[in-house]
Amino acid sequence: MYVVSRLRQGACITRPILHSHSFSRLAQQHKPFVSKLYSTNQSPPSAKVPPSSSKKSHLLKVVIGSVIVGTGYALYERSKAAKAPPIGNPQTSPEDFLLKEEVPELKVARRFVNPSDQTGLKLTLFQYQPCPFCCKTRALLDYYGLSYDVIEVNSVTRTQVKWSDYKKVPILVAETPSGQKMKLTDSTMIISAMASFLTDKSQSLLEVVSCFPRINYRDHDGKEKMDVMNKYFLMYKDAPTHRTKEDIVNERKWRRWVDDELVHKLSPNVYRTPSEALQAFYWFEEMGDWKEHFATWERYLVIYFGALVMWIIGKRLKSRHHLKDDVRTSLYDDCNHWAKQVKKRGGRFMGGDKPNLADLGVYGVLSAIEGCDAFTDLMKYSDIRPWFEATKEAIQSHEGQYLLQGR
Known part of the structure; x- marks a missing residue:
């Protein structure tokens, strides 16, 4: 976005120096010449700046000034954000994870039904078809054979998720047989929560979901961001007997690699x-x-x-x-x-x-x-x-x- 004159190396130029009284005497001796050179009709020559050069110079000053002001403002905002106080996150309870918004009736794009699904869950996936994080979520639901509905979200207008305070996809709305409704966000959290729920049958879905609280924090620039705690971890009440610690750690490492690389x-x-x-x-x-x-x-x-x-x-x-x-x-x-x-x-x-x-x-x-x-x-x-x-x-x-x- 984003004249220099130079002497030849080794050359020496000498000029005579005329003092003021010497120039006066010279002018008397050569009056006609001097009068002609500096007549009353002519002013001494002066360096005039062409109009175009003047405009360019003015424009350059404006650009430089704008850059300085913009940079200064950006640094000020960054400094202000960096000095912002830390964000407090209140302690959560299971009830905090229950869906509070009213989900409108929307056209179902696709419906997947598996007669072998005995969970009793009514799952609705709000997704954008080519989104890799939505595809990751669908891969989990399909592998386990869960029944679910798909609501296709317009990636530009996002009309289908206006009801939610969280606008990114995927969003998985889960309703239990008892009527509890939960909103699961972040594909990695959804995968961890559903896998934990299916693996450890001693826990309800609400108990599992409450292990993944959303937190707000400031990054190194002071900007406010949101993330989900524990999202790469599976939640078991007791240590699993069918898996080794090495296996669990290796799985978690490669799940991070998918998201980070x-x-x-x-x-x-x-x-x-x-x-x-x-x-x-x-x-x-x-x-x-x-x-x-x-x-x-x-x-x-x-x-x-x-x-x-x-x-x-x-x-x-x-x-x-x-x-x-x-x-x-x-x-x-x-x-x-x-x-x-x-x-x-x-x-x-x-x-x-x-x-x-x-x-x-x-x-x-x-x-x-x-x-x-x-x-x-x-x-x-x-x-x-x-x-x-x-x-x-x-x-x-x-x-x-x-x-x-x-x-």
Whole structure:
């Protein structure tokens, strides 16, 4: 955004020095010449600044002044934010996690019903079809064979989540057989809570959810942010006997890797060029049945405006997360690293013979780009295909539904 004159090296120039009385005597001797040179009709020559140069100089001063003022204001705001007092978070009780908003009746985009689901839960997932965090959540629900409804959210207008104080997706609204309603937010928290609930049958869903309080805090710049405590942890009343500590810690490590590393490789690859971005959004339209759920103007707004915005964001994310010039290489490297680590574990999955939550997380975020050029290239040029297809089969056949028995 963002004249110098120079003497030749070794040269020496000398000039005679005329004192004022010498110049006066010279003027008397050469009066006609001097009079002609400085006549009453002519003023001594002066350095005049061309109008264009004057305007440029003024404009430059304005720009510099604006930059100084803007920088000063930004530093002031940052300093003020950094000095802001810490945010207090009151102690929570289970009742604080009950849904307080009134959820309006909305058109259900898709409904998944599993006769083997004995939980009695009525689950409604508010999602945006291509969102990797929503795909991660769906991977969990499908693997365990839970019944749930899907409300497709317009990513631009967000009309379907106006009822909620929390506007990001996914949002999972859970209603228990006793009529208790809870709103679960943050895909990682949703996965941990539902997995804990299904694994430890001695706990109610409300008891589990209350272990994941939302907190507000200030980052190092003083900006207020929100997060969920314990979101990578599974909540058991007693130590699980079917898993080792090493297995649990390893699963948690790779779940963090999905959120901190892998997911950031997607957007720069899917939206690498304007044409790829547009192709991706047309695919999302088809997969999300947008023609059925959105008005024509909403659909085109999401497709064209969304493609433009995500192409720009993809460029920024490439720089922010230090991806290679060929962003495909960064995606291949991460997926090859994952496939290598799975192989080291000695089974088909990171969880061994069955997918664990890390497997579901990696599959979920990668399934978000299925159908895009980036996904086609990934399956062709990396080593992840055998694992991906095995995990997809396990999810689609609801291999984890045995946990629904007796719930």
